[in-house]
Amino acid sequence: PLVLGIETSCDETGVGIVRGHTLLADAVASSVEEHARFGGVVPEVASRAHLEAMVPTIQRACDTAGIALRDVDAIAVTSGPGLAGALLVGVAAAKSLALALDKPLYGVNHLASHVAVDQLEHGALPDRCLAMLVSGGHSSLLLVDDITLGVTPLGATIDDAAGEAFDKVARVLGLPFPGGPHIDRAARDGQITIDFPRGLSNRKDLERHRFDFSFSGLKTAVARWIEAREASGEPVPVADVAASFQEAVCDVLTRKAMDAAISNNIDTIMIGGGVAANSRLRALAQSRAEERGITIRVPRPGLCTDNGAMVAALGSELVARGRTPSALDLPADSSLPVTTVVA
Ligand code: ATP
Numbered sequence: 547p548l549v550l551g552i553e554t555s556c557d558e559t560g561v562g563i564v565r566g567h568t569l570l571a572d573a574v575a576s577s578v579e580e581h582a583r584f585g586g587v588v589p590e591v592a593s594r595a596h597l598e599a600m601v602p603t604i605q606r607a608c609d610t611a612g613i614a615l616r617d618v619d620a621i622a623v624t625s626g627p628g629l630a631g632a633l634l635v636g637v638a639a640a641k642s643l644a645l646a647l648d649k650p651l652y653g654v655n656h657l658a659s660h661v662a663v664d665q666l667e668h669g670a671l672p673d674r675c676l677a678m679l680v681s682g683g684h685s686s687l688l689l690v691d692d693i694t695l696g697v698t699p700l701g702a703t704i705d706d707a708a709g710e711a712f713d714k715v716a717r718v719l720g721l722p723f724p725g726g727p728h729i730d731r732a733a734r735d736g737q738i739t740i741d742f743p744r745g746l747s748n749r750k751d752l753e754r755h756r757f758d759f760s761f762s763g764l765k766t767a768v769a770r771w772i773e774a775r776e777a778s779g780e781p782v783p784v785a786d787v788a789a790s791f792q793e794a795v796c797d798v799l800t801r802k803a804m805d806a807a808i809s810n811n812i813d814t815i816m817i818g819g820g821v822a823a824n825s826r827l828r829a830l831a832q833s834r835a836e837e838r839g840i841t842i843r844v845p846r847p848g849l850c851t852d853n854g855a856m857v858a859a860l861g862s863e864l865v866a867r868g869r870t871p872s873a874l875d876l877p878a879d880s881s882l883p884v885t886t887v888v889a
């Protein structure tokens with residue numbers, strides 16, 4: 547099926563077009579620069595930017611794919627979770643298209659889309675896999691059989707998301723927002739010299755939180771380390787702090803993902819969400835998986851961060867499997883649970 551997907555859950559206006567598992571267009575307009583001076587996404591600014599970018603981005607995607615809107619078989623849109631006002635813009639646009647073109651509408655879960663997108667890169671997902679979702683707002687380990695039917699959460703962060711930790715640590719290091727890519731880059735020139743804490747990894751915590759994460763203590767530990775350094779009058783070794791912090795995050799994530807896969811007899815780990823773009827996470831996951839005979843599937847970095855192709859990819863799978871479309875009064879749900887794939 548030819549499916550157009552719309553993503554507006556945060557600060558990216560994304561419109562993707564796919565046919566089956568083939569990516570035809572992935573147009574993204576970001577308002578990230580408008581938010582940078584506030585050190586975080588400003589919801590009202592994001593909503594306005596989506597309104598302005600929506601029609602041109604749809605146009606650009608159609609031009610790239612070489613299709614006309616009337617060729618599309620279905621419209622998919624992120625209906626949650628995300629910023630309420632931002633989601634509304636995408637949902638309204640998708641409803642208008644579905645109504646005008648008389649095509650089915652699928653309101654889909656943003657997080658399930660972060661998993662489904664890998665099919666554009668590596669083909670159909672296996673019958674059973676472990677998905678590690680690491681993004682700006684979420685960090686979870688999910689069992690996935692058929693992504694169109696749902697996911698089974700094994701664990702999640704009990705405080706900050708991994709991406710949130712990257713962004714907060716970047717801020718204390720004086721790096722621009724969003725911090726993830728800047729820490730990734732800075733860390734390449736650094737050494738892992740500081741032993742920062744690995745959250746929920748001691749024996750007692752593992753009893754209750756084997757597949758959960760915690761990054762808030764790590765963030766505080768980094769901030770304290772920098773404060774102490776500044777108080778002593780010595781310069782802060784930004785690259786070394788970045789490398790050491792990044793190692794603490796990637797070590798815990800990959801360790802728990804391997805444990806979850808092995809204890810559930812799963813031989814494939816899919817990694818999705820913005821933090822999956824991190825070069826150290828990709829390398830460490832790859833090497834630890836190889837040692838254990840596990841296959842890692844991670845999309846190219848541009849498909850890990852928010853985009854419309856991921857929404858179209860999930861929509862395409864829903865159409866292919868004959869799932870029931872959403873109603874035209876589909877609401878935007880800022881707190882849509884990860885277990886609801888189609889709203
Ligand atoms: P969610 O998907 O939970 O709703 P989101 O959509 O805002 O959150 P994504 O776009 O999936 O988040 O991911 C953005 C996050 O990914 C940011 O926190 C950003 O810093 C982080 N990120 C992006 N690239 C990298 C990288 N190379 N290394 C580490 N983190 C990164």
Ligand code: MG
Binds near residue numbers: 556557558578852
């Ligand atoms: Mg973003």
Ligand code: FE
Binds near residue numbers: 820851852
């Ligand atoms: Fe996301």
